[in-house]
Amino acid sequence: MAELKLSENRDLTRIERIGAHSHIRGLGLDSALEPRQVSEGMVGQAAARKAAGVILQMIKEGKIAGRAVLLAGQPGTGKTAIAMGMAKSLGLETPFAMLAGSELFSLEMSKTEALMQAFRKAIGVRIKEETEVIEGEVVEIQIDRPAVSGAASKTGKLTLKTTEMETVYDLGAKMIEALGKEKVQSGDVVAIDKASGKITKLGRSFSRSRDYDAMGPQTKFVQCPDGELQKRKEVVHCVTLHEIDVINSRTQGFLALFTGDTGEIRAEVREQIDTKVAEWREEGKAEMIPGVLFIDEVHMLDIECFSFLNRALENEMAPILVVATNRGITTIRGTNYKSPHGIPIDLLDRLLIITTQPYTEDEIRKILDIRCQEEDVEMSEEAKCLLTKIGVETSLRYAIHLITAAALACLKRKGKIVEMEDINRVYHLFLDVKRSTQYLIEFQNQYINETGDGDEDDANTMVS
Numbered sequence: 001m002a003e004l005k006l007s008e009n010r011d012l013t014r015i016e017r018i019g020a021h022s023h024i025r026g027l028g029l030d031s032a033l034e035p036r037q038v039s040e041g042m043v044g045q046a047a048a049r050k051a052a053g054v055i056l057q058m059i060k061e062g063k064i065a066g067r068a069v070l071l072a073g074q075p076g077t078g079k080t081a082i083a084m085g086m087a088k089s090l091g092l093e094t095p096f097a098m099l100a101g102s103e104l105f106s107l108e109m110s111k112t113e114a115l116m117q118a119f120r121k122a123i124g125v126r127i128k129e130e131t132e133v134i135e136g137e138v139v140e141i142q143i144d145r146p147a148v149s150g151a152a153s154k155t156g157k158l159t160l161k162t163t164e165m166e167t168v169y170d171l172g173a174k175m176i177e178a179l180g181k182e183k184v185q186s187g188d189v190v191a192i193d194k195a196s197g198k199i200t201k202l203g204r205s206f207s208r209s210r211d212y213d214a215m216g217p218q219t220k221f222v223q224c225p226d227g228e229l230q231k232r233k234e235v236v237h238c239v240t241l242h243e244i245d246v247i248n249s250r251t252q253g254f255l256a257l258f259t260g261d262t263g264e265i266r267a268e269v270r271e272q273i274d275t276k277v278a279e280w281r282e283e284g285k286a287e288m289i290p291g292v293l294f295i296d297e298v299h300m301l302d303i304e305c306f307s308f309l310n311r312a313l314e315n316e317m318a319p320i321l322v323v324a325t326n327r328g329i330t331t332i333r334g335t336n337y338k339s340p341h342g343i344p345i346d347l348l349d350r351l352l353i354i355t356t357q358p359y360t361e362d363e364i365r366k367i368l369d370i371r372c373q374e375e376d377v378e379m380s381e382e383a384k385c386l387l388t389k390i391g392v393e394t395s396l397r398y399a400i401h402l403i404t405a406a407a408l409a410c411l412k413r414k415g416k417i418v419e420m421e422d423i424n425r426v427y428h429l430f431l432d433v434k435r436s437t438q439y440l441i442e443f444q445n446q447y448i449n450e451t452g453d454g455d456e457d458d459a460n461t462m463v464s
Contacts, residue, residue: 020080020400023374027085029053032191041370042085045277046077048215051354052082056089059320060291068309068317070348073356074342076396082356083294086322095240095291095319097121101300109264112308119312120242120441122319124289125277132194133233134169136160137205137224138186143176144450160190163226175199189222194230238289241317244273262372274317291319298323299342302334313350323351364391364399371400378417386423388444394432402426 011096027049028039035042035049042049048071055069071079087096099118104111143156156171158179178199182191187208187225191200249265280286295301301309312318323343330342337347359367365388372379379387383406391399405426412419431439440447 004153018375019270021084023370024081024088026089027053027056027082033057038366038370040085041090042078042081043366043370044359045082045356048073048078048082048354048356049085051352051388052086055320055352057084058288059090059094066313066315066320068313068321068323068347068351069322069355070325070341070343070351071356072353075326077356077358079356080296082354083296083322083324086292087294090292093124093126094289095122095124095125096294097173097291097319098294099296101295101297103125104301111302111305113144113264113311115305115308116270116371117242117245118295119319120270121240122291122293123241123317124291125239125241125244125280125286127237127239127280127286127290128236129237129285130232131235132230134192134194134230135202135225136190136229137207138188138190139166140186141179141184142384143163143171149337161228162226163224163230165229166231176280189225194261196407203404240291241273241277244277245270248273264354288317290317292322293319294324296324299325299327299330299332303332303344304334306347307334310347311351317402359396361388361392364388364396367396368399369401373402375403377401377403377418379406380420382420383418383423386420390423390427394434398432402430404431 023041026040027037027043028042029035029049033050033053034344035046035053037043037046045231051067060221073079074360083098087098090096095163097118104114105222109117137160139159139161139343141156141158143154145154154173154176156176158171158175159168160167160169175197178197182190182199182201184199185202188207189202189205191202193200203220205224206221206226245265249261249269277288278288281288309321325341325343327342328342329338331337332339332344337344340348343351365384368384368387368391387402387406390402402423406418409422409425410416413422415422
């Protein structure tokens, strides 16, 4: 009788995808902003990381606004990695908006509108408001269910205490449902917002820590609150200017935030919002958090976008602009002029330029070690040495791509550790740029070619 094979069910929410920069945790600097050799996923690029660390410190202290930084270097030298490290080091409260230069040309709105929205995504507003909160330890929850279903709604009583007082509150159907959703039980310390009725579970009381309950390691124990049950608390909300724009620009603005269909926002709406935010700042209700806007492949922008950036950086509420490019002296898009990095001279003059250097053989080896660990691949010492040699002769990106491919080749031969033969196999299966170009030159006559004389010289340059 044939075996019945059950299809394997996988929880899709739990699958963590490994991205090109998922191993980056920060810039890898110590308290004196000195770069460690290998730290937080970063390897080498000591001068560039230190410079980025200084910029980061100035952002955190609020001493720098409306400035722009250029990360310039050859392809595969860690420019995007440094930007990602800056984003991770800034923390959750500081807004960090990311944009690729080519994105502006594929959107349904004008280029300058897309840039303006990106700018406003990178400016945060910390809004403070006072609310009345009931905070205490749950002594008892009594819920009276009606004898006949549907005859009447549920009612109940909630007993809360602090170290100084104890009070019984009557519960309605909505509060009973909210308590049920949060799984509140006696011994929990809760905070209830009087205005919205929102219940927040702060943790379990220390007085119940010795109870023989089934508690997981994630159970948080807190002290029983002291003083009055009812307190006035200052609540802080962090939002970006773009979110305020979208919510105020249309009737279903809040939903538009989730769908991403924001459309063009009128200048009058933005002016009104800026005036209101300025009022809140004067009253002490809000404060601005200038964040970071990172534009990758900045050479893809045209002269109109560069003119807009020049003007936008002069605005008092401008974020810190970080741009990256791997181009040398090239034509500025939309003109016939050539310029360093494909950026106009007047904008280059405003930029603080951080350069990245090609990785050494030792650094490539360390990066490959980190990537093997990230991708959960066990590799022998000889295979790592061969992969490092491939990385030096071809490119770091090509060597990183071979890690998972070699792991699959190892799996096919039912091996546990990736050996040299697996690396050798995938090296011959997948070509790098140099070998691919060599192959094209060799069999050029068999391809459909639309090249001029100059293109052949370019191809020869790539091979050499």
